[in-house]
Amino acid sequence: MSVPLSLPPARRTLRTAADLAAAGLLPEAEREAAERVGARYSIAVTPAVAGLIDPADPADPIARQYIPDAAELLTAPHEVADPTADAPFTPVKGVVHRYPDRALLKPLLACPVYCRFCFRREAVGADGGVLTEAELEAAFAWFAATPAVREVILTGGDPLMLSPRRLEAILARLAALPQIELLRIHSRVPVAAPDLVTLGLAAALGRIEAPLYLCVHANHAREFSPAALEALGRLHRAGVVLLGQSVLLRGINDSAEALEGLFRTMLRARVKPYYLHQLDPAPGTARFAVPVDEGRALLRALRGRVSGLAWPTYVQERPGGAGKVPLGPAFEPV
Ligand SMILES: *Cc1c(COP(=O)(O)O)cnc(C)c1O
Numbered sequence: 001m002s003v004p005l006s007l008p009p010a011r012r013t014l015r016t017a018a019d020l021a022a023a024g025l026l027p028e029a030e031r032e033a034a035e036r037v038g039a040r041y042s043i044a045v046t047p048a049v050a051g052l053i054d055p056a057d058p059a060d061p062i063a064r065q066y067i068p069d070a071a072e073l074l075t076a077p078h079e080v081a082d083p084t085a086d087a088p089f090t091p092v093k094g095v096v097h098r099y100p101d102r103a104l105l106k107p108l109l110a111c112p113v114y115c116r117f118c119f120r121r122e123a124v125g126a127d128g129g130v131l132t133e134a135e136l137e138a139a140f141a142w143f144a145a146t147p148a149v150r151e152v153i154l155t156g157g158d159p160l161m162l163s164p165r166r167l168e169a170i171l172a173r174l175a176a177l178p179q180i181e182l183l184r185i186h187s188r189v190p191v192a193a194p195d196l197v198t199l200g201l202a203a204a205l206g207r208i209e210a211p212l213y214l215c216v217h218a219n220h221a222r223e224f225s226p227a228a229l230e231a232l233g234r235l236h237r238a239g240v241v242l243l244g245q246s247v248l249l250r251g252i253n254d255s256a257e258a259l260e261g262l263f264r265t266m267l268r269a270r271v272k273p274y275y276l277h278q279l280d281p282a283p284g285t286a287r288f289a290v291p292v293d294e295g296r297a298l299l300r301a302l303r304g305r306v307s308g309l310a311w312p313t314y315v316q317e318r319p320g321g322a323g324k325v326p327l328g329p330a331f332e333p334v
Pocket residue numbers: 084096097098099102103104153324
């Protein structure tokens with residue numbers, strides 16, 4: 001279905017440079033470069049996210065996460081297509097097994113929005129990457145045959161883009177395996193497309209027998225709109241444990257004030273800050289990089305100033321699939 005550009009921007013997800021320009025979110029002078037970026041990496045800005053952007057602010061921390069930039073066409077020497085090395089740790093399609101007791105399941109590769117700094121930007125996209133029934137069955141068979149794996153982490157893509165019925169069916173199949181103790185979902189939907197968190201979805205998640213953790217990806221306090229808070233409330237009331245994960249990003253949350261605001265806002269939304277990620281070196285993302293020493297200094301500045309509950313673990317993905325490690329900061333014992 002083609003939608004006329006004269007529709008108010010708040011009605012549908014913006015998916016092209018032309019959409020963004022028509023909505024006033026991209027200067028006309030940057031449109032051609034953004035089109036070239038869009039030919040390589042998917043673009044999506046939901047109505048909820050578009051509504052958070054201040055088009056008059058050229059440094060808007062929401063816009064910077066989602067509006068394409070010509071800099072994405074340049075790959076820095078240290079950048080790689082698969083920075084977390086998912087591919088070599090994939091025993092069957094859609095599964096990534098790097099740690100002994102837990103593994104990822106990626107049922108689809110579509111997201112509600114496309115983050116310009118995404119570490120899986122070469123894999124995710126609007127064409128969906130949905131596992132077929134046969135591929136899903138092969139993934140379930142792998143989990144059934146791998147009893148050391150006690151936790152399944154649904155990621156992608158964004159698992160909350162699936163219909164509630166389909167998501168419930170996947171979670172129920174996994175929860176039925178005797179060795180599975182924990183289920184986890186990583187998602188940007190509660191902040192980026194809160195209308196997808198319907199009462200039906202919350203009820204479906206509430207029916208899952210295994211403990212279910214949902215790790216919400218958000219990088220700025222302003223992402224927690226009233227609609228996002230309601231969505232998170234529905235998940236919380238359904239018995240889902242809420243965690244937060246963020247990426248340390250230049251121009252978005254690279255100050256003690258911005259991080260304090262983000263983590264305090266998460267806690268008010270019943271979301272426990274879990275990880276603050278060092279940026280993974282995906283192609284064309286160098287403009288977001290914050291050096292590790294600066295990240296440590298920011299966390300050091302927050303220590304004592306905010307509740308211990310607000311303190312995430314600052315982590316970095318080691319190259320070649322060596323896994324995540326905490327980066328500190330370390331404090332000297334007395
Ligand atoms: C990040 C990640 C996990 C989860 O790690 P936690 O430290 O438990 O959050 C699991 N598997 C893979 C492949 C990962 O990249």
